[in-house]
Amino acid sequence: MNSLGSRLTIWYVLVVTATVVVALCVGRWLLERQLIRGLDLLNAAEFQEIVDRVEKNHHMMPDQEVLERITAHSKIDAPLYFFQLRNQSGDVVFRSANMSDAVLPENPKGKPNWTSDDPLLGTVRAGEFELGSMKLQIAASLQGVRRSLRSYFQVSLAMLGVVAVFSVFFGYWLSRLALDPVRRIQLTARRISAENLSERISVDSSKDEIADLARLLNQMFDRLEISFERLWRFAADASHELKTPLALIRLQSEKLLLHGQLSAGQSEAMQQQLESIMRLDSIIEKLLFLAKSEVGGIELNLRCQKTNDLINAVDEDARALCEDSKINFVLRKSEDITATFDAILLRQVLLNLITNALHATPPDGCISLWSCRVRDRWQVIVEDNGPGLPENRVRDIFEPFVRVRQEMIGDESSGAGLGLAICRSILDLHHGAIFAENCRPGPGLRVIFEIPIGRAKAGESGS
Amino acid sequence: MRILIVEDERKVGQFIERSLSEVAYSGKWVSSCATARDALAESTFDAIILDLGLPDGDGLDLLREWRAAGFNEPVLILSARDALQDRVRGLNVGADDYLAKPFSFEELLARLRSLLRRQGGKKTTEFEHRGIKLDLLARTVECDGNPIDLTAREFALLELFMQNQGRVLTRTMIAEKIWDSYSDLDTNLLDVYMRRLRKKLESSPDKQLFKTLRGVGYQMV
Numbered sequence: 001m002n003s004l005g006s007r008l009t010i011w012y013v014l015v016v017t018a019t020v021v022v023a024l025c026v027g028r029w030l031l032e033r034q035l036i037r038g039l040d041l042l043n044a045a046e047f048q049e050i051v052d053r054v055e056k057n058h059h060m061m062p063d064q065e066v067l068e069r070i071t072a073h074s075k076i077d078a079p080l081y082f083f084q085l086r087n088q089s090g091d092v093v094f095r096s097a098n099m100s101d102a103v104l105p106e107n108p109k110g111k112p113n114w115t116s117d118d119p120l121l122g123t124v125r126a127g128e129f130e131l132g133s134m135k136l137q138i139a140a141s142l143q144g145v146r147r148s149l150r151s152y153f154q155v156s157l158a159m160l161g162v163v164a165v166f167s168v169f170f171g172y173w174l175s176r177l178a179l180d181p182v183r184r185i186q187l188t189a190r191r192i193s194a195e196n197l198s199e200r201i202s203v204d205s206s207k208d209e210i211a212d213l214a215r216l217l218n219q220m221f222d223r224l225e226i227s228f229e230r231l232w233r234f235a236a237d238a239s240h241e242l243k244t245p246l247a248l249i250r251l252q253s254e255k256l257l258l259h260g261q262l263s264a265g266q267s268e269a270m271q272q273q274l275e276s277i278m279r280l281d282s283i284i285e286k287l288l289f290l291a292k293s294e295v296g297g298i299e300l301n302l303r304c305q306k307t308n309d310l311i312n313a314v315d316e317d318a319r320a321l322c323e324d325s326k327i328n329f330v331l332r333k334s335e336d337i338t339a340t341f342d343a344i345l346l347r348q349v350l351l352n353l354i355t356n357a358l359h360a361t362p363p364d365g366c367i368s369l370w371s372c373r374v375r376d377r378w379q380v381i382v383e384d385n386g387p388g389l390p391e392n393r394v395r396d397i398f399e400p401f402v403r404v405r406q407e408m409i410g411d412e413s414s415g416a417g418l419g420l421a422i423c424r425s426i427l428d429l430h431h432g433a434i435f436a437e438n439c440r441p442g443p444g445l446r447v448i449f450e451i452p453i454g455r456a457k458a459g460e461s462g463s
Numbered sequence: 464m465r466i467l468i469v470e471d472e473r474k475v476g477q478f479i480e481r482s483l484s485e486v487a488y489s490g491k492w493v494s495s496c497a498t499a500r501d502a503l504a505e506s507t508f509d510a511i512i513l514d515l516g517l518p519d520g521d522g523l524d525l526l527r528e529w530r531a532a533g534f535n536e537p538v539l540i541l542s543a544r545d546a547l548q549d550r551v552r553g554l555n556v557g558a559d560d561y562l563a564k565p566f567s568f569e570e571l572l573a574r575l576r577s578l579l580r581r582q583g584g585k586k587t588t589e590f591e592h593r594g595i596k597l598d599l600l601a602r603t604v605e606c607d608g609n610p611i612d613l614t615a616r617e618f619a620l621l622e623l624f625m626q627n628q629g630r631v632l633t634r635t636m637i638a639e640k641i642w643d644s645y646s647d648l649d650t651n652l653l654d655v656y657m658r659r660l661r662k663k664l665e666s667s668p669d670k671q672l673f674k675t676l677r678g679v680g681y682q683m684v
Contacts, residue, residue, distance in 0.1 A: 239543050239544055240516045240543040240544065242543075243543035243563075243564040243565055244472045244475060244543055244564060246564065246565040247472075247475055247543075247564040247565035247566060248472070248474050248475050248478065248565075249565070250565040250566070250567060251475070251478050251479075251482075251565075251566075251567075251568050252478070254567055254568055254569070254679075255478075255482070255568070271677060271678065274678045275678060277565060278565075278678065281565050282649070299548060316614055316615060316616055317616065317652055320614075320616070320652070320655050320656060320659065321650065321651075321652060321655055324655040324658065324659075344643055344644065347642075348644075348649070351649065351650055351652070352649060355649065355650045419649065
């Protein structure tokens with residue numbers, strides 16, 4: 001689940017739960033009010049019963065008889081009600097037996113009904129009624145109300161739990177539903193790369209926010225496509241504009257060399273000029289390769305093939321090169337691995353690494369080439385026993401125009417320092433990696449490259 | 464032999480035109496797609512040298528057009544664009560060969576000759592040259608009657624020279640044939656192999672089999 005989806009789900013759960021909590025609280029308040037109002041009505045009904053007992057033909061009986069009748073009535077309703085009678089001056093003249101020592105307070109703030117706490121009676125709901133010149137106070141315990149509210153609370157809690165659980169599922173489903181168009185945009189956008197910049201996200205006719213977003217993205221892809229096209233054109237134009245004059249210089253130099261009747265010194269100068277032209281051409285070619293691979297413009301000729309076929313082909317060339325420089329060459333290859341790679345480009349990498357090693361290795365030194373499988377990767381190591389590199393420069397050697405080794409051994413002849421940068425971009429195109437480390441115990445440098453096995457499918461072009 | 468040169472850069476086009484005439488080819492230079500169409504409509508050519516970056520269109524479109532119209536003579540693409548991809552594209556459209564700028568005239572000539580020859584070539588499996596015998600089927604090499612042991616690359620290289628006796632083979636042509644590379648190798652690999660071949664085949668100092676053309680290539684003499 002992506003993070004926005006989970007956040008949406010959490011928000012949904014919170015909102016639903018909070019709403020239910022508020023609704024239950026309001027329900028509780030209404031229920032309590034209703035129950036207390038019921039008690040007030042019962043108190044009033046009880047008073048009416050007492051009135052019926054103490055009145056005869058709409059006249060009050062004498063006080064003594066009234067008291068007796070109330071006492072008798074209070075005994076009958078003792079489990080439910082407390083009775084207290086105050087005289088005109090407010091003194092308590094009668095209390096029902098079930099009240100023992102407790103006294104109901106005087107009517108606070110002149111309200112006909114009120115709730116009061118008493119240490120002996122507990123919380124009661126009381127009402128005050130005029131009985132002749134006296135005041136009759138009738139109270140009922142709130143225990144029943146409390147009990148009802150407690151069970152309401154329990155039921156609410158259970159309901160809340162159920163709602164929370166359901167809202168998690170429902171919220172998840174809802175967030176998926178809401179994010180589904182986003183996910184579709186994501187899928188398309190991920191598919192769009194340098195190779196198929198013309199593909200667009202499909203936008204339905206609706207005018208909602210997601211469709212707007214898709215439209216915006218499509219506009220961005222339009223601009224991106226135009227910039228890429230410009231870049232291609234720039235690369236092609238730069239190449240054309242640089243190489244055409246270069247071609248002319250080369251053609252004319254060669255002609256001079258062949259038919260110009262030059263002196264030996266002039267011939268040599270012309271020859272050097274030709275070599276510089278070739279070097280310039282090779283630098284242009286490499287820079288264009290690097291620029292194109294940066295923006296995904298190199299199409300790999302990927303084939304699922306045996307790594308040892310490549311290693312064997314390189315072996316013969318490496319052996320010839322090393323023999324020529326009087327350097328030993330050792331090849332160690334493990335069992336045959338099948339991997340997907342561009343053989344021509346990887347051979348270029350290997351020959352480049354071996355040539356670099358040759359430049360660093362002293363005569364009678366040794367260069368080793370290892371090819372093996374390390375877990376799910378094909379690993380190739382080229383190791384020399386030259387001086388190695390300063391530890392802080394080991395990472396730099398794959399940057400363009402960095403020539404650490406050449407600086408160290410004072411060799412100015414070999415290349416512009418683009419070879420290893422090209423190697424890295426070729427490995428990047430293969431979703432692989434290349435790195436260097438000093439041999440321990442030294443001296444020597446080890447350059448290692450790795451390519452995942454069975455990751456890329458045959459025929460897939462590099463992206 | 465009449466060669467049509469389609470090249471937008473005047474100086475390069477004229478240079479090729481002039482140089483071709485010096486080696487007894489008749490070149491005609493045009494500088495745009497439109498003039499190239501006119502030239503081909505007016506007369507016939509034995510081969511075309513075609514630049515891809517033309518002011519009024521893409522050379523590949525022109526080539527496609529010609530091939531669709533039934534023009535079957537060899538076409539050599541001359542381009543300044545990135546070698547590998549344009550090369551593949553060009554050959555797919557129907558070009559016979561591809562040469563990247565900056566190129567050497569020797570190379571252009573060698574390729575042109577090879578293309579013109581290809582029209583009526585015959586296959587042989589045994590070659591002999593100055594005492595060296597190469598048998599493609601048995602994969603054996605003899606020098607003055609003695610069997611010579613060659614590695615796979617050395618054998619392929621010698622085979623290439625035997626098939627092109629007396630002709631200049633440029634470094635790029637050799638790299639293409641032997642290493643499937645589309646440009647000169649970044650290493651001195653070719654020179655190393657040539658040294659090895661010489662050591663094995665040139666039995667006496669006065670017997671020079673391979674002539675080095677500095678910066679250009681080699682020639683079997």
